[in-house]
Amino acid sequence: MLALIAGTGDLPPAVLQALPTRPLICALAGFVPKVTPDITFRIERLGGFLRDLHTRGVTQICMVGAIRRPPVRLQSLDLATLTLVPTIWRALRRGDDGALRAFIAVLERRGFTVLGAHEVAPALLPPVGVLTQVQPQDRHRIDAVVGEGHLVGMGAADLGQACIVRDGHVVDAEDDSGTDALLLRHETLQDDRIAASDRTGGILFKGPKPQQDRRADLPVVGVGTVMNAAAAGLAGLVIEADGVMVPDRAGVIETLDALGMFLWVRPKGVI
Structure with a gap:
């Protein structure tokens, strides 16, 4: 099962339209995509969010649309995210490329296959x-x-x-x-x-x-x-x-x- 983490801009609806079946649509709190999300999550609860995806049968994740690096409120961290704090902190201190690579690495370590928008919708x-x-x-x-x-x-x-x-x-x-x-x-x-x-x-x-x-x-x-x-x-x-x-x-x-x-x-x- 595929999950889209949708950011802002025209790309999320274009990818959604190109897919044969509707994936699970997720959005990071504070960013309103042009598609209706099934799940909205906070970065402070990333661990719980990923665990929920596993429970729903998600095996593949595609990140589409624009997302700025969000602030992290340490007091809002859940237990499932505590082990990710060093990785999240290092990622937020890097440039855009470094932050994205770190986030992709987190997803892969949790057992997900990360796909690009051009891979799930090559006609783009x-x-x-x-x-x-x-x-x-x-x-x-x-x-x-x-x-x-x-x-x-x-x-x-x-x-x-x-x-x-x-x-x-x-x-x-x-x-x-x-x-x-x-x-x-x-x-x-x-x-x-x-x-x-x-x-x-x-x-x-x-x-x-x-x-x-x-x-x-x-x-x-x-x-x-x-x-x-x-x-x-x-x-x-x-x-x-x-x-x-x-x-x-x-x-x-x-x-x-x-x-x-x-x-x-x-x-x-x-x-």
Whole structure:
């Protein structure tokens, strides 16, 4: 039996819709997903929650959607969670990747198989190629090479999964505030004299961190990302093949075509 630990955003309902049968849906207290949870749990009662999953016959767990690291109230710990305190504490002190790996390790030690959203719903990964009417120009292909190289350094520092590249130079990169904040920040820097239809010199490059565990926090692109990229004056989006999920693929492509922008699903190392 599969359990989804659902966070916020559009990914949980997209995964749920793609599954042939409804899994057990769980949510961490303080985070309201766009799906109705069967169980809501607190991090201080993680041990009891995992024991309950075993009782219900759960053998597989998939974490989908955004979840920030929650505060831990030591006085609220239950007995089943006390043995996990050192692991939880170390995880919360690490970067995002380290925290996710530690949490996955806890689940595996308790006997669960952890699956990525792209494993339970592989259709969320778009096919390789340019999926839009507009094609990237040669300058955008050069920008993509630059973006891929920059993400390697970002991933080593656990800093983010996206950057903006224009004319062969990284002009801004994602931080803990996320991709939408990156695009909105870039929008405020644009020259008001540049027409919205001038899409010749800039891309959003997005992909997973090189060493991240792809069973959690695989990047996502949605219609909102496209709209923010358009407002930032970018020509299109380049995403790493098999590394970025597009839950509403039809909506994303339709929006890009209407805006005269492109989406290139690019294998690593391609020019």
